[in-house]
Amino acid sequence: MEITGLGSAIVECPRIGKMIQQYGEIFLIRVYREKELVFCQRRTRALEFFSSFWAAKEAVLNCLGFSGPGVSRTQVEIIMDRQGRPLVQLHGSAKLAAKKLGIADFMISLASCRTHATATVISLPGKAVSSRNRD
Incomplete structure (x- = not known):
């Protein structure tokens, strides 16, 4: 299996909680x-x-070569399938970047x-953006 990128991120839950409370x-x-x-919200x-x-969003953006603001x-978008597995769906410039980089899919944990x-996110190659990455 060929891998085109790897991204990982860790965040402190209280930090996100503070952002939600504050803003x-x-x-x-x-x-x-x-x-x-x-x-x-339902969890x-x-x-x-x-x-x-x-x-997960940060890790995907790392795979796409984006860093910092902008x-x-x-x-x-992170979507959970019926078995509870996370999937990635891209929109806008993130979707275009994936296409340019030849990224067709992601594995995510x-x-x-x-x-x-x-x-942790691994990007996988392909000729076209997969159905999961379509708007």
């Missing part, structure tokens, strides 16, 4: 897409899921506890 809806809609908000450990999704986190959340 509320403004923070949430700048970082998360509608489906992500609904999914996380008993919502903060861990928000933090895991944040870490790319909207909402361009990377999430882990969290009360204090930290982490994500």
Whole structure:
């Protein structure tokens, strides 16, 4: 299996909790897409899921070569499939960047506890962006 990129990120859950408390809806809609908000808010450990999704977005952006400000986190969407596995769906400039880099898919792993959340993402090559990465 050929790998085109690797990204990882770790975040402190209380830091994300503080951002949500301090900025509320403004923070949430700048970082998360509608489906992500609904999914996380319905969980008993919502903060861990928000933090895991944040870490996943950062790890995907690392795979795409983006770092720092300038790319909207909402361009990377984390979706859970029916078996509870995380999937990546790209939008906007993140989707275009993946296409230019020949990235067709991602493998993603999430882990969290009360204090930290982490994500590891591997990007995989392909000729066209896969169905999971279509708007």
